[in-house]
Amino acid sequence: MKKAVFFLSTAILILCTACSPDNESSVTGTEDTSSPQIAYTDEWPDNQNTEGVPVPSEGSIVQVISPSDGRYCSVTFEEVSENAFNDYLVCLENAGFSLLENISEDISGEGDLSIGTTYSNGKIGVSVAYYDGILSLYMSAS
Numbered sequence: 001m002k003k004a005v006f007f008l009s010t011a012i013l014i015l016c017t018a019c020s021p022d023n024e025s026s027v028t029g030t031e032d033t034s035s036p037q038i039a040y041t042d043e044w045p046d047n048q049n050t051e052g053v054p055v056p057s058e059g060s061i062v063q064v065i066s067p068s069d070g071r072y073c074s075v076t077f078e079e080v081s082e083n084a085f086n087d088y089l090v091c092l093e094n095a096g097f098s099l100l101e102n103i104s105e106d107i108s109g110e111g112d113l114s115i116g117t118t119y120s121n122g123k124i125g126v127s128v129a130y131y132d133g134i135l136s137l138y139m140s141a142s
Helices: 002-018 082-094
Strands: 036-039 060-067 073-078 098-106 113-120 124-131 134-141
Touching: 082 113, 082 124
Parallel strands: none
Antiparallel strands: 036 060, 060 073, 073 134, 098 113, 113 124, 124 134
16 A cells, blocks of 8 residues: 555655646647656667766666656666665765755555655756655656
């Protein structure tokens, strides 16, 4: 149940960001027909949205989502400790990313924190979500 809530929250975050006015199609009168390409892989993607973004040192990549139009890239890891998550946030800052927003929420009422942060280096925005060993990165070039 906890993982289902986390993935649902991540999906909503991705959809809201992908549908924001800044990401509207530049072609007037046409609908965006690109669909996300979901890959169940263990390989870090190499594209415009991941350029300069550090790769987490712990965990296994279980899913990569990237639409064919290159609007964003989402990578989900499992088996990530809370210490490794905190270390990753430091790695982001050391790579030139600045913290824009940080949200933590006790979703069970028993101290189970869902953590979400947003970073940017001026070229790429990185939304980082962590809950119960699952780390999700949503990256989008400006």
